[in-house]
Amino acid sequence: MPRDIPVGNGDLLITFDRHYRIRDLFYPYVGRYNHSIGHVQRFGVWADGEFAWIEDDEWEREIRYKADTLVTDVRLVHKGLELELHCSDAVDFHEPVYFRKIVVHNLADRPRDVRVFFHLDLSIAENAVGDTANYDPSTSAVIIYKQDNYFLVNCCDQHKCGIDHWAIGTKRLGGAEGTWRDAEDGKLGRNAISQGSVDATVGFNLQIPAKGEGHLHAWIAFGHAYDEVKDLNRRILETGPERMLGRTEAYWKLWCRKEPVDTTPLPEHVRDLFYRSQLVMRTQIDNRGAIIAANDSDVTQFGGDHYSYCWMRDGALVAYALILAGQSELSRSFFRYSAKCIGDQGYFLHKYSPTGALASSWHPWMLDGQRVLPIQQDETSLVVWALRKHFETFRDVEFVKPLYEPLVAKPAEWILEYRDHNGLPLPSWDLWEERRGIQTFTVASTIGALNAAAAFARDFGELDRAAAFKEGAERMRGAMKRHLYNEQAGRFARLAVPNDDGTYRLDMTCDSANFALFAFGAFEANDPKVIEEMRQLKEALWIKTDIGGCARYQRDYYHQIERNDIEKVPGNPWVICTLWQAQHAIEVASSVDELRKTVMPYLEWCVQRAEPSGVMAEQFHPYTGDPISVSPLTWSHSTFVVVCLHYLRKHAELTGKPMFKPAPDFATA
Incomplete structure (x- = not known):
C-alpha cells in the first residue's frame, strides 16, 4: 500500500497509508531505524457504546496537506457514529516530536462521551525482542523504550494534560493480538508495565455538547534517554502543542x-505540485546528508529488502533539483556525505545506508571466474557532474576546496583509468541495476563528469589535469558516436557488450534512459541524432491506454502488468521517464507557444497521477493508474521540480522577462 502524507524534519520521519494509519516511524535517521517495521499503528474512536478503527469501511476520508507546508489536513466522517474529525499531523520542524491535533465535531443533537484511542505496535530498532512499555506517573504518559531509544506518548486538551487510560501487554506471542483489542469496549485495563514483544494503547476522553466540538493534542516525543523525553515533554507543555504546530506550519511555508x-x-495545480514536491523531497532527506530513495516498508515483502538507502545516482539528481531550487544547505550536506562514502578508491559502490555505511547489494565481485567491480559507474559520474552544477550556482569556494580531491580529481582520474581501448568506460551495471555492459546513459553521464572535472581543474590551476579530463571527454564522445550509434536504426543502442575481437554487440532495445544523451552535455538537445532518438523513444515507449506515460524500456519486467500486448503497453509508466521527454521538449522549444503546448501535457499527466495529497509513486498501473512499487519516490518528485524550473527558465529566456521576482525591500516594508 503506498505511503501518503509523510511528515518529518530530517531526524524523524512518519509515514501513513491510505487509511490514515501510521506505518513507518524512522528515527534518529531518515531511513534508519524503522521502529514499526511496517506494522499498523491504529487509531480509533468510541462513542455511545460503538467503536470504529480508522480502517473501517464506514469512514469517509480526505487525506491532504495544508497548502505549502508539512502539516496535514485530514477530514474523517463516520455517519454511523455521527462524528466528524479534523486532524492535523506534523513533526516539529526542530524537535524530534510528532504531533496530532484532533478536532471532534459531534453531529448529533445530544451531548456525547467520545473516547479517542491510539495504539502503538513498535519493534524498537527493528526488533521486538527486549522492548519495555510502562506507564509513567510523573508525566501521566506511556513510555516505550529499549537501550538508547525512548518514545513518550501523551495527550492534552484545554482542560487537562495526560492520558486518561492505557493498556500495556504482549503482542504476537501465544496468540495475543495486542492491546488494541482492549479499546473496542471503550475501556483499557491500566496494566502498568510489560516487557518483551510489547505494545500499548492509550485513550483520552472528551465530553462534547450537542452539535458542538472538542479537541485534543496527542504527541510522541522521541529521544535517547528517559530524562531526554521527559524534558521534551515538559517543553511541549510549557510552549504548548498548538504553538509548536503553528511554528512548524510557518517554517515549511518559508x-x-x-x-x-x-x-x-x-x-x-502544477504550481501546487511543484511546491509539494519540494516538501516531499525534504521528508526523504536525512539531516546528515543522505538522500533516501524511498521509505515505504511495504516493498520489503517483494524482495526482502527496501528502498531506505542512498543510491548516489538518485542522490546526485535530487541534489540537482535542490540546487535549482536554491536549497544550498541540503546539497552541501549531500556532497559532504558523498565524500564520506567514497573512500580512497575514487568510485562509489552500489548504495549506502543513511549513516554512510555500505548497504546491501546484488552486484557480484566475480563473474565467470573473473574479478569485476560491483559498480554502476554513472553513480560516480553524476556526483561529479552535480557538484559542478552546485559550484556554478553558489560559487562557494571554501566549501568545494576540501571536496576537490576526493569528489572530483580522484574520481576523474579513476574514470580515465577505467576505459577500454576505444576510450569508452569498461562494463558496469546499468542505472536500472539489471544489465552489465557499456550503457549509453553511463557514457553520457561520464562525459558530463569529465567536463565538470576539467572545469574544476582549470579553476584550481591544474591545467595538466584539466587537459587530460577534457581530452578524455572528447575521445569518449567520439567513441560513443562510432560504436554506440546504429545508422540503420537511426538511434543509439541502450547497451554495448564487448566481444572478444574488440568489437561490440549492441542491444537496440528502446530505453528512456537514453535521454542522457543531452541531459549531461554529451550532445546538444537539438542535435538531429538526439531529436530522432527522443522521437523514437516516445513512439516506442508511450503507454497507449487512457493512462498514458512513458515506460522505462520495451518489455520491462519489473512489476510487469501487461505480458502480451507489448506494443500497446511496453511497460508500466514511470514519472521520471515521462518527464525526461518533457526535459527534451523544453530544450528544443523555440517559442512560448511551442513550450507550453509540448511540455505542459507531461506536467498535467503528473498532476493527474499524483495522490490527492500530491504524493507521487515510482510507477503506475497502465490500465487503472493505481500507484505501483514505492510511494513516494524521491526521484519522481525531484524530476518534477527540475522540469518545472527548467520550464520557468526557458519561459524567461523566450519572453525576456526575469525568472525571479524582485526581492522585498524589508527596510521600507
Whole structure:
C-alpha cells in the first residue's frame, strides 16, 4: 500500500497509508531505524457504546496537506457514529516530536462521551525482542523504550494534560493480538508495565455538547534517554502543542518559498505540485546528508529488502533539483556525505545506508571466474557532474576546496583509468541495476563528469589535469558516436557488450534512459541524432491506454502488468521517464507557444497521477493508474521540480522577462 502524507524534519520521519494509519516511524535517521517495521499503528474512536478503527469501511476520508507546508489536513466522517474529525499531523520542524491535533465535531443533537484511542505496535530498532512499555506517573504518559531509544506518548486538551487510560501487554506471542483489542469496549485495563514483544494503547476522553466540538493534542516525543523525553515533554507543555504546530506550519511555508521564483507561467495545480514536491523531497532527506530513495516498508515483502538507502545516482539528481531550487544547505550536506562514502578508491559502490555505511547489494565481485567491480559507474559520474552544477550556482569556494580531491580529481582520474581501448568506460551495471555492459546513459553521464572535472581543474590551476579530463571527454564522445550509434536504426543502442575481437554487440532495445544523451552535455538537445532518438523513444515507449506515460524500456519486467500486448503497453509508466521527454521538449522549444503546448501535457499527466495529497509513486498501473512499487519516490518528485524550473527558465529566456521576482525591500516594508 503506498505511503501518503509523510511528515518529518530530517531526524524523524512518519509515514501513513491510505487509511490514515501510521506505518513507518524512522528515527534518529531518515531511513534508519524503522521502529514499526511496517506494522499498523491504529487509531480509533468510541462513542455511545460503538467503536470504529480508522480502517473501517464506514469512514469517509480526505487525506491532504495544508497548502505549502508539512502539516496535514485530514477530514474523517463516520455517519454511523455521527462524528466528524479534523486532524492535523506534523513533526516539529526542530524537535524530534510528532504531533496530532484532533478536532471532534459531534453531529448529533445530544451531548456525547467520545473516547479517542491510539495504539502503538513498535519493534524498537527493528526488533521486538527486549522492548519495555510502562506507564509513567510523573508525566501521566506511556513510555516505550529499549537501550538508547525512548518514545513518550501523551495527550492534552484545554482542560487537562495526560492520558486518561492505557493498556500495556504482549503482542504476537501465544496468540495475543495486542492491546488494541482492549479499546473496542471503550475501556483499557491500566496494566502498568510489560516487557518483551510489547505494545500499548492509550485513550483520552472528551465530553462534547450537542452539535458542538472538542479537541485534543496527542504527541510522541522521541529521544535517547528517559530524562531526554521527559524534558521534551515538559517543553511541549510549557510552549504548548498548538504553538509548536503553528511554528512548524510557518517554517515549511518559508522554506519552500524562500526563493522569489516567478511561478505564474505554471497553471495553479502544477504550481501546487511543484511546491509539494519540494516538501516531499525534504521528508526523504536525512539531516546528515543522505538522500533516501524511498521509505515505504511495504516493498520489503517483494524482495526482502527496501528502498531506505542512498543510491548516489538518485542522490546526485535530487541534489540537482535542490540546487535549482536554491536549497544550498541540503546539497552541501549531500556532497559532504558523498565524500564520506567514497573512500580512497575514487568510485562509489552500489548504495549506502543513511549513516554512510555500505548497504546491501546484488552486484557480484566475480563473474565467470573473473574479478569485476560491483559498480554502476554513472553513480560516480553524476556526483561529479552535480557538484559542478552546485559550484556554478553558489560559487562557494571554501566549501568545494576540501571536496576537490576526493569528489572530483580522484574520481576523474579513476574514470580515465577505467576505459577500454576505444576510450569508452569498461562494463558496469546499468542505472536500472539489471544489465552489465557499456550503457549509453553511463557514457553520457561520464562525459558530463569529465567536463565538470576539467572545469574544476582549470579553476584550481591544474591545467595538466584539466587537459587530460577534457581530452578524455572528447575521445569518449567520439567513441560513443562510432560504436554506440546504429545508422540503420537511426538511434543509439541502450547497451554495448564487448566481444572478444574488440568489437561490440549492441542491444537496440528502446530505453528512456537514453535521454542522457543531452541531459549531461554529451550532445546538444537539438542535435538531429538526439531529436530522432527522443522521437523514437516516445513512439516506442508511450503507454497507449487512457493512462498514458512513458515506460522505462520495451518489455520491462519489473512489476510487469501487461505480458502480451507489448506494443500497446511496453511497460508500466514511470514519472521520471515521462518527464525526461518533457526535459527534451523544453530544450528544443523555440517559442512560448511551442513550450507550453509540448511540455505542459507531461506536467498535467503528473498532476493527474499524483495522490490527492500530491504524493507521487515510482510507477503506475497502465490500465487503472493505481500507484505501483514505492510511494513516494524521491526521484519522481525531484524530476518534477527540475522540469518545472527548467520550464520557468526557458519561459524567461523566450519572453525576456526575469525568472525571479524582485526581492522585498524589508527596510521600507
